[in-house]
Amino acid sequence: MKTELISGVAPLAAHYDAFVVDLWGTLHNGIEPLPGALDSLERLKAAGKSIVLLSNAPFRIDVVISVIDKIGVPRALYDHVMSSGEAAWRAVAEKSDPWHAALGRRAVFIGSERHRSMLDNPNLREVNAIGDADLVLCTGPRHPAHTIDDYAGELAEAAARKLPMICANPDREVIRGEAREICAGAIAEHYESQFAGDVAWHGKPFAPVFDEVLRLLDGLPRERVLMVGDGIHTDIAGAAAASIDALLICGGLHAAALGITPGDLPEASALTSFLDQHGQSPTYAAARLRWE
Numbered sequence: 001m002k003t004e005l006i007s008g009v010a011p012l013a014a015h016y017d018a019f020v021v022d023l024w025g026t027l028h029n030g031i032e033p034l035p036g037a038l039d040s041l042e043r044l045k046a047a048g049k050s051i052v053l054l055s056n057a058p059f060r061i062d063v064v065i066s067v068i069d070k071i072g073v074p075r076a077l078y079d080h081v082m083s084s085g086e087a088a089w090r091a092v093a094e095k096s097d098p099w100h101a102a103l104g105r106r107a108v109f110i111g112s113e114r115h116r117s118m119l120d121n122p123n124l125r126e127v128n129a130i131g132d133a134d135l136v137l138c139t140g141p142r143h144p145a146h147t148i149d150d151y152a153g154e155l156a157e158a159a160a161r162k163l164p165m166i167c168a169n170p171d172r173e174v175i176r177g178e179a180r181e182i183c184a185g186a187i188a189e190h191y192e193s194q195f196a197g198d199v200a201w202h203g204k205p206f207a208p209v210f211d212e213v214l215r216l217l218d219g220l221p222r223e224r225v226l227m228v229g230d231g232i233h234t235d236i237a238g239a240a241a242a243s244i245d246a247l248l249i250c251g252g253l254h255a256a257a258l259g260i261t262p263g264d265l266p267e268a269s270a271l272t273s274f275l276d277q278h279g280q281s282p283t284y285a286a287a288r289l290r291w292e
């Protein structure tokens with residue numbers, strides 16, 4: 001399938017009843033809403049469309065809403081929110097499958113202080129030492145400037161004890177303002193690839209979080225649902241696995257790889273090469289989330 005380059009989402013409103021919208025890199029940059037994004041949601045809502053915000057944020061839903069309130073995303077512009085953090089929290093609290101049912105309760109926490117509410121779970125109790133732990137809960141780096149190397153010792157020790165890891169954010173990196181930061185996904189991927197660590201991944205691109213979104217949409221036919229996001233390995237790959245169409249926002253996480261600055265459309269040849277490299281073919285691609 002050939003990906004169609006479009007300038008805005010206005011022509012798509014007639015083809016879809018629901019828009020599943022990524023947050024960081026699509027709707028905001030971690031500090032403020034991105035140009036045109038809120039206007040697009042407002043126009044989609046005015047056209048009677050359902051809006052689900054789907055984030056790989058390592059928070060429960062109520063915290064995600066609080067965060068985007070502060071960033072300046074009005075609640076009137078969306079109908080539902082789902083997050084990787086919520087999916088991880090529920091899996092642990094409900095012991096929803098054999099992997100999670102087998103977990104112990106003592107958790108070493110790798111993450112920001114902002115994410116500490118993820119430990120408020122009936123089946124988790126924080127411990128400070130790997131040697132006392134049953135599992136690792138990873139929500140991201142403890143400090144924005146940290147790299148994978150800052151966690152190599154802990155990961156080696158956890159692997160030696162064969163501790164399972166819960167990854168509450170599969171993103172590998174994010175752009176905060178103009179700075180790149182690693183996310184929990186980068187740490188979890190390193191644990192898997194370098195230490196053969198056992199990781200449970202929650203959020204995009206994995207099927208359960210998309211199943212929950214479709215449940216929130218009351219069984220709307222998949223062909224009437226569009227995923228909008230800037231992550232080729234999360235938003236776009238997840239949409240493909242869920243058999244829903246996708247719009248790649250090129251000016252977000254992959255702008256440099258596409259040779260553009262946010263706001264510019266990539267050359268068709270550069271986009272084709274990028275998509276071929278990653279084995280994805282979203283239905284559409286645009287510079288950013290805007291109406292026209």
